[in-house]
Amino acid sequence: MNRHTTIGYYTSLLLLAAASALTLPVQANENALILFQQHCAVCHGEGRLGGMGPALLPENLKRFRKKQAIEVISNGR
Numbered sequence: 205m206n207r208h209t210t211i212g213y214y215t216s217l218l219l220l221a222a223a224s225a226l227t228l229p230v231q232a233n234e235n236a237l238i239l240f241q242q243h244c245a246v247c248h249g250e251g252r253l254g255g256m257g258p259a260l261l262p263e264n265l266k267r268f269r270k271k272q273a274i275e276v277i278s279n280g281r
Contacts, residue, residue, distance in 0.1 A: 215239060215277045 218236040241250075247257030258264055265273070 215244065216274050218244075 215236075218240055240252075244257075244260075247255055248260050249255040249257075252260040254260075268276070
């Protein structure tokens with residue numbers, strides 16, 4: 205798995221977890237948090253409450269279809 209694919213995977217994992225309130229294993233949760241802080245927090249805010257990018261909260265994420273969400277996370281808008 206290359207770096208771009210790994211980032212997309214863990215970011216998708218974070219998005220799906222936030223959208224469905226899943227409890228992740230500790231290691232996966234820590235990896236997702238690190239990737240979020242490195243690649244997402246600058247636009248979406250440290251607490252996912254939004255900023256330059258929209259809030260990443262379950263009620264905001266329901267409008268995305270899984271395929272659409274993966275596309276936006278992988279390639280941006």
